[in-house]
Amino acid sequence: MSIIGDPRATPRLPEAVERAAVIDPAAIRHNVRTIASYVHPAKVLVAVKAEGYGHGAVTAARAALEGGADWLGTAHVSEALVLRAAGIEAPILAWLHTRGTDFAAAITEHIDLGISGWEIHHVARAAEALQKPARVHLKIDTGLGRNGCTVEQWPELLSLAAQCQERGLISVEGIFTHLAVADEPDRRETDDQLEVYRHALEVAQEHRIVPDLRHVANTPAAFSRPDAHFDMVRVGVGVYGHSPFADRTAEDLGLRPAMELRTTVANVKQVPTGQGISYGLTHRVDRPTSLALVPLGYADGIPRVAVHAPVWINGRRYQSVGRVAMDQFVVDLEELDTPVQVGDEVVIFGGDSGIEAADWGSAAGTTNYEIITRIGERVPRVVLDSEQAPSAATPQQGSA
Numbered sequence: 001m002s003i004i005g006d007p008r009a010t011p012r013l014p015e016a017v018e019r020a021a022v023i024d025p026a027a028i029r030h031n032v033r034t035i036a037s038y039v040h041p042a043k044v045l046v047a048v049k050a051e052g053y054g055h056g057a058v059t060a061a062r063a064a065l066e067g068g069a070d071w072l073g074t075a076h077v078s079e080a081l082v083l084r085a086a087g088i089e090a091p092i093l094a095w096l097h098t099r100g101t102d103f104a105a106a107i108t109e110h111i112d113l114g115i116s117g118w119e120i121h122h123v124a125r126a127a128e129a130l131q132k133p134a135r136v137h138l139k140i141d142t143g144l145g146r147n148g149c150t151v152e153q154w155p156e157l158l159s160l161a162a163q164c165q166e167r168g169l170i171s172v173e174g175i176f177t178h179l180a181v182a183d184e185p186d187r188r189e190t191d192d193q194l195e196v197y198r199h200a201l202e203v204a205q206e207h208r209i210v211p212d213l214r215h216v217a218n219t220p221a222a223f224s225r226p227d228a229h230f231d232m233v234r235v236g237v238g239v240y241g242h243s244p245f246a247d248r249t250a251e252d253l254g255l256r257p258a259m260e261l262r263t264t265v266a267n268v269k270q271v272p273t274g275q276g277i278s279y280g281l282t283h284r285v286d287r288p289t290s291l292a293l294v295p296l297g298y299a300d301g302i303p304r305v306a307v308h309a310p311v312w313i314n315g316r317r318y319q320s321v322g323r324v325a326m327d328q329f330v331v332d333l334e335e336l337d338t339p340v341q342v343g344d345e346v347v348i349f350g351g352d353s354g355i356e357a358a359d360w361g362s363a364a365g366t367t368n369y370e371i372i373t374r375i376g377e378r379v380p381r382v383v384l385d386s387e388q389a390p391s392a393a394t395p396q397q398g399s400a
């Protein structure tokens, strides 16, 4: 083994890209089409909150719309405004607000607002000042215990909404709720939540509020609960090509991961038995071996607690050892005479590696949702559409 290996170019990326989350809009389009055909005739809202689950909000939104999404969803109005500023005209719903939320901007930019309670006064005031009705979706908490109006206060919120609607300040476009355990299809709490939701719809009808869009299902319910589809589903993780279920892979669901996280080997060295690895020396090698250094750390979103997580180097799977540091982690190459050299391609998950974000989730005691969403800003998102020519690569520095 030579001390200084030949740096090799990675196959599809510009050489200057040292680390990248490679985003494939074709996968997003495919996943939206797959989900849309599955839930038809229900409409599809694609959640592009949190920078499109780490993929880049505008990239994800455009690909979702190309794939047939009817709506886009964000947590915050500020996230929805970014989409409008990028020229996206599709309907958008934003559902998590604070006293700092710019409701006037939302109304002006025709962004629909989820309403759980207190917001209605602020939204009505903003609508009055603008002389333009706000489009709202009333949210009922059917059991998640997070956002949403309680069952007890639901009639009061409906009365207020009916009054505001009569005064031309709001227009109720939807009634929605969010499920707590749809990723575990055998749990009966989902049945309970659906029952509370159906009752909430009846109470709304008594207040003469009968909106066009009843929506409940997230990705797991879109796949496992046809009785939760109603008029629209709100899907996130599935659109990015990941399974919300512990016992079904993305492939089982017909979905393709839209992000590949990759870099190149930053160093390779031989070490003797007993060599300690990384801070805390929590791991020691039990035989002479070689180690590869991977230049991604917790500042890039690799969980510090991940141990024995898989990586793919030159077509072979290895495991991480020792603690993940801020900028780097170590991989045991399992033999002294390793073929791995500095510059070789490392895939953390996605692409041809066969490694899923869910594998990193297991190694770190978390979910694939968190792994894809937490990839840091130091990792450029490189958009590489697999249905277009390779020259279409466009690094998007700082887009997440």
Ligand SMILES: *Cc1c(COP(=O)(O)O)cnc(C)c1O
Residues within 6 Å of the ligand: 047, 049, 095, 178, 217, 218, 219, 220, 234, 235, 236, 237, 238, 244
């Ligand atoms: C994030 C979110 C979704 C999408 O959830 P997935 O499990 O990623 O499909 C749907 N609805 C609401 C209210 C959300 O916050």
